[in-house]
Amino acid sequence: MYQLTFSLQEFLSTYWQKKPTIIKGGFAHFQDPLSPEELAGLTMEEEVDSRFVSNLNDEWQAEHGPFNEDKFASLGQSNWSFIVQAANHWHEGAAQLVTPFKAMPQWLFDDLMISYSVKDGGVGPHIDQYDVFIIQGMGKRHWRVGAKDIGQYTETCRHEALRQIESFDAEIDQILEPGDILYIPPGFPHDGYALEPSMSYSVGFRSPKEQELISNFADYILANDYGDVHMHKPELSTQDNHGAITAGDLASLTEMLTSKLNDPLAVKDFMATMLSQSRHHLNIIAPEPKWTQEEMAQHLSDSGELTKVAGLRALHHEDEPSMLYVNGDMLKVPEELAPLIMALCHNTTIQLPAPCTSAVSLLTELVNKGYWYAE
Template structure:
């Protein structure tokens, strides 16, 4: 079990989206939860996002997986990195590294990205628009972080798949050793490269952009056929300047545009559905043979446990704790089942669940969707 050496509440108050910092010994006696060979194996899977980046002789190259086994033969001893996204979805040991950050809002959590780099390997100077805790595993990595200054840094195209920037002055310039954590808020330029073969673990938190909210809300409105009405104006009259949009018409059209946003239920359901969907593919496997309610009841009565699929998001609104949003779907629970909603959204394992008539049908549905499973 990994345990942070800092108090997250204190850390948030001082650093979150304010300034980058290094936490020396953020994890005491840190050991890698995954090997480079296992990481390479994951990069061969089609459903897992991965990249291979090399920069030998300052010639930047980038490839996207899945990779074949041949990719990892006869590689040079320096200047390359293998990067795999959402490893917490696919590797139980790596998923343990996310747990110390669980008390942060999980709708903000993006994924655990892991990179293996040999000497000189990295992705070059760049700027991200999300919060990230970079945990150093085995080996050492040199990191530089610059000041946040919107518009100051110019992008450079060393490769079409890499969004890099030109050089920057560092406000942090240090070497991370196993267990050290570098926190970088959005908008701060940074650059890291391995001093020796090393593992790096990036725990990322990402909020949606305004344009994502607007675009996804439009899709949600269309999917649910909301607002399928035209402007109604029986008192229409002629106008001398017929190329004008009158102030009254503009106000009416604006009201039509914002009416859906003024419906609290619509907005709550939209946000619950959108924020409960992962940006990365999940390891969801529906059972070959569907569970019956009787089988689920028997499993629970015998003390059987149910496990949430790694990376699956289950959320509730603070003021409506019986509406559970799971992977973009809505599940309504009875008022007496708030405890179950809390368990579904806060726990990775359901234990000691009494198989009553409210619980069994819902858990049967979740098991058959592959969202939870039994060992």
């Protein structure tokens, strides 16, 4: 089991979205959860989001997976990297690495990205708009981090698949060794390259942009068929300035536009529904044949466990634990199941020796959707 050597709460108070920092020995006696060969195996899978980046002789190349064995056979000894997004969705050991960060809001957590690089491999100087903890595994990597200064840095296009910037002055310039952690808030330029074959693990946290909230709320309104009405104004009168939008009409149209935004229940359901959706593909496999409620009741009475699919987001509102939001689905459950909802949202596995009928019904539905599974 992985454990941080520092107080996460104190770290958040001092550094979170304030300034980058390096925590030497952030994980004591760190052991890589997977080998470079296992990571290469993930890049061969169709469902897994993977990339290959090389910069030999400063000629940048980037490709998206899946890859095959021929790709690995043709590689040299320097200047390339393999990267796997959401590795925690596909590898149990990798999923364990994010456990120490689960004290942070689940809806903020994005994914665990893993990079294997040979000497001088990296993705070049760039700026991200999310918070990231970069954990050094095997090997050593040299990192540089600059100051946050919006508008100062110039983007460059060395390859269409890479968003890089020109050089920057470093305020952090250090070598990371196994177990060290580099934290970078949004907007800070950074660049890292391997000094020897090495593994890096990036635990990323990402909040939605205002554009995403507006766009997704519009989709939510359409999906639920809200607001399917036109403006109603039986007191319409003539106007001399017929090319003008009157203040009264503008007020009526604005009220139509904002009516659901001003509906706290609609906004509440929308937020949890949207935030429960992962940005990355999940390893969801619906069982065949489907479970019956009788089979579920027997499984639970035999002290059987149910395990949440890795990376699945299960959320509830703090003041309303009888609503369960899972992967974009919204499920209303009886109030007596509030403790079960809490367990589903906060735990990886659950066990209910004597479940009630409504609990069996809910769990059967969740398992048949592929969200939870029995070993």
